[in-house]
Amino acid sequence: MRTSPILDALFPEVRTKILAATVSQSEKSWYLTELARFLHTRPSSLQREVDNLGKAGILEQWRDGRRLYFKADTNSPIFADLKSLFDKTAGILPLLGQELEPFGERIQLAFVYGSIARSQEASGSDVDLLVVGTVGLADLIPALRSAEQTLGRPVNPTVFSIEEFRRKARNNDHFLSTVLKDTKQFVKGSEHELEAITGKG
Amino acid sequence: MSWKQLLAKGEVKVHQTSKQELDNIRALIARDLADAALVGLSADRRFATAYNAALQVGKIAVACSGYRVSAKAGHHAVTFEAARLAIGSEASLLTDYFDTCRRKRNVIDYDNSSVATETEADELLHKANEFHALVERWLAAHRPAFAR
Numbered sequence: 001m002r003t004s005p006i007l008d009a010l011f012p013e014v015r016t017k018i019l020a021a022t023v024s025q026s027e028k029s030w031y032l033t034e035l036a037r038f039l040h041t042r043p044s045s046l047q048r049e050v051d052n053l054g055k056a057g058i059l060e061q062w063r064d065g066r067r068l069y070f071k072a073d074t075n076s077p078i079f080a081d082l083k084s085l086f087d088k089t090a091g092i093l094p095l096l097g098q099e100l101e102p103f104g105e106r107i108q109l110a111f112v113y114g115s116i117a118r119s120q121e122a123s124g125s126d127v128d129l130l131v132v133g134t135v136g137l138a139d140l141i142p143a144l145r146s147a148e149q150t151l152g153r154p155v156n157p158t159v160f161s162i163e164e165f166r167r168k169a170r171n172n173d174h175f176l177s178t179v180l181k182d183t184k185q186f187v188k189g190s191e192h193e194l195e196a197i198t199g200k201g
Numbered sequence: 202m203s204w205k206q207l208l209a210k211g212e213v214k215v216h217q218t219s220k221q222e223l224d225n226i227r228a229l230i231a232r233d234l235a236d237a238a239l240v241g242l243s244a245d246r247r248f249a250t251a252y253n254a255a256l257q258v259g260k261i262a263v264a265c266s267g268y269r270v271s272a273k274a275g276h277h278a279v280t281f282e283a284a285r286l287a288i289g290s291e292a293s294l295l296t297d298y299f300d301t302c303r304r305k306r307n308v309i310d311y312d313n314s315s316v317a318t319e320t321e322a323d324e325l326l327h328k329a330n331e332f333h334a335l336v337e338r339w340l341a342a343h344r345p346a347f348a349r
Binding site for chain 2: 136137138141142144145154156157158159160161164168173174175176
């Protein structure tokens with residue numbers, strides 16, 4: 001999960017992680033060990049925050065056999081506000097993934113770079129998105145306009161064909177080299193797939 | 202937004218175009234579409250040139266509707282919005298696309314180099330040609346006095 005300086009300023013780290021997971025996947029029911037595995041932490045480190053969020057009515061909890069389940073309480077009066085807050089901060093990647101998903105194999109690789117990827121964004125920072133595949137900018141615009149409305153930030157796409165991306169990466173193109181050396185947050189694909197395209201390990 | 206609202210906000214002014222004005226704009230479009238196809242130019246320069254061709258095509262649609270866009274901040278965005286108003290929803294995918302290209306073109310001209318990719322420059326040239334053909338078809342159908 002990406003972090004955000006905005007969320008860091010608002011909530012302690014553990015609470016942010018619990019809320020980001022439960023609010024952005026609000027339909028999902030979790031049990032403590034499962035959430036701990038998802039967040040790469042120990043169940044004991046989550047217990048107190050989960051209890052507090054449950055008492056505050058932000059999470060709903062119920063017992064099934066010996067296991068205690070919880071999920072975001074979508075009937076809470078602040079659920080919509082919390083969801084909006086997390087969509088605009090920690091939820092950028094899942095949202096872009098959802099918008100780009102219909103393009104299927106026409107997108108080989110997509111990642112966010114720049115201040116958002118480095119978790120150094122200001123409230124007005126744009127989302128810099130690099131897309132490699134057979135889609136054009138014109139194809140992406142309706143999806144990205146929708147993402148911009150949800151995020152409340154402009155999304156700046158840069159589109160490469162696979163051939164141009166590979167050639168420029170190998171020739172150390174100024175812009176691409178800078179981007180590739182910087183932090184990347186993958187919306188589609190991975191570092192491994194990026195290396196497979198560029199031929200650079 | 203309607204023409205009335207654009208007029209009220211001072212974004213457009215009433216304007217009577219002429220054959221001379223349209224000939225000048227058409228010559229400018231032909232120049233920019235040809236230059237944007239030059240392989241030796243950088244992708245940034247080809248992108249910015251193809252963008253200018255699309256902007257001039259938008260100006261024809263606005264001029265032939267009896268208006269011109271006021272020369273003030275944001276006039277490129279207004280040109281594409283007014284062109285969509287002139288032609289109708291048939292143009293909205295293209296004008297939305299050009300408006301996104303406008304943001305990229307601002308960065309090219311004033312902030313950074315190597316902003317546009319070759320893939321994007323090729324696509325923008327293709328779309329500018331498509332927009333040009335659409336506007337000329339629209340003129341022939343709805344403003345025959347101004348048709349080529």
